[in-house]
Amino acid sequence: MLPGCPTWPKELADRYRKEGCWRGETFGDMLRQRAAAHGDRIAIVSGDQRMSYAELDARADRLTAGFRKLGIQPQDRVIVQLPNIPQFFEAIFALFRLGALPVFSLPVHRKSEITYLCEFTEAVAYIIPDTDSGFDYRDLAEQVKEAAPALRHVIVAGDPGKFTALGNLYADPVSGMEGPSPGDVAFLQLSGGTTGLPKLIPRTHDDYIYSLRVSAEICSLNENSAYLAVLPVAHNYPLSSPGVLGTLYAGGRVVLARGASPDEAFPLIAEERVTITAVVPPLALIWLDAAASRRYDLSHLQVLQVGGAKFSAEAAKRVSTAMGCTLQQVYGMAEGLVNYTRLDDPEEIIVNTQGRPMSPYDEVRLVDDDDCEVASGEVGHLLTRGPYTIRGYYKAEKHNAKAFTTDGFYRTGDLARLTSAGYLVIEGRDKDQINRGGDKVAAEEVENHLLAHPGVHDAAVVAMPDEFLGERTCAFVVPYHSSSLTDAELKAFLRGRGLAAYKIPDRVEFVDSFPQTGVGKVSKKTLRELIAKKQTSLASVPK
């Protein structure tokens, strides 16, 4: 087991095995079995390219050999920053077979995030595309290498420039290689984050495959299913709920979209006869409007999943008519627990709740500030524990003591209530995070970057309501008296530090001081109210 990864106590692990949750599978075996069962069936569609299960299996084997030749060892960490392309799958299955650990980063991450990931995980390699969406990842890699010299290899899918070409690594498969055990950590997933530095989530083969299996069952996936991946596949939601891996688990077809707009996604839904896809609420709103005016055949689409942030009931009501399919609300987290509304649930539940836990072994508690259970139907802090919810972040002992209870429940930071039918309704959040339409921004991380500016005395980042994204970010800044800071200057400063674009504050408010709570802490609640009010009064000014 990788050092620094807390795991389940023996009696619970034994129970999860005995009850058949953990079946002793690994990702490497899973692909091998699917290739044996449906070798000729198409696993991945990307543009004109169609890759069968047998091909994916063989290419992953050849890449495993290539990675090994390069010196990548079991348990080595490898940053994977690839968009929705077939090489993503070849690379991760090759790493899984080797027992090396993908560290999933998102295509939007930049120098600040990637350098941190490299350093913190002591990554030996970094896998990127050459360019994507007009951005040259080789330039980014150059900056990252300078900042993290321990990084040994930059591997490029496409034109490698001065780095190593992924395409040149495929080698003759080696036999008799001992792979990882089902209980081993398979990869590190990125947490949405609430602290200055993002936390890493260790997921084992056993626990993650269990979550895929149950998710695929709940979504009725089978060999005839086609899942359209519009969100970036490295994110936990399109990766596993049931996502691309759940689809491969079920022997279905993964269709990769390079863009999420209706003009890119709708033709794919029609041509590839897509049966299920997953979006975040702002994208759902765009699709709902577009479905009325575009004449694409969406008739094969059975399920539109919406999750990652709260989907309003008003919008939820429109899905079945506008898209001609069933809405499934998904409330999940990379740390584990995922909730789904069921496909045959009554409309009232589908529209008004964020689903119920996928597994009968998920334990969910709603508690008050003193960790005492709230009365039934009341809003409380949601705590959870179960067969696919982590017991601690990677190398984060101090933080883990706060983020988990002594009996191993994860403190989700979400405020929820349970309906009488056992469904969760998300009512808010008590974590220091802004959910920008599904993109999570840790306030403290952005504040630390702001504080690095010599003209900034203090900074507090809070959410402000937004009709489209649900929330946007507002940075309240106390400048030094002598400074003549501007909004544009601060944003440019953050960009210059290599912060991902979605973390750059949408709005900056300069103030003389911060309102305080009774105990002298910055009152973010007051700041949130302040900016919400300011927005409302601005909105009501006659034009």
Ligand code: J2J
């Ligand atoms: C309200 N808040 C939600 C929802 C997530 C499936 C689906 C989503 C994620 C994900 C995921 C929400 N309504 N429907 O990993 O497997 C907020 C909560 C939660 C946090 C987790 C999956 N769905 N959220 O979004 O790790 O605050 O995972 O704790 O990115 O998103 O974020 P993340």
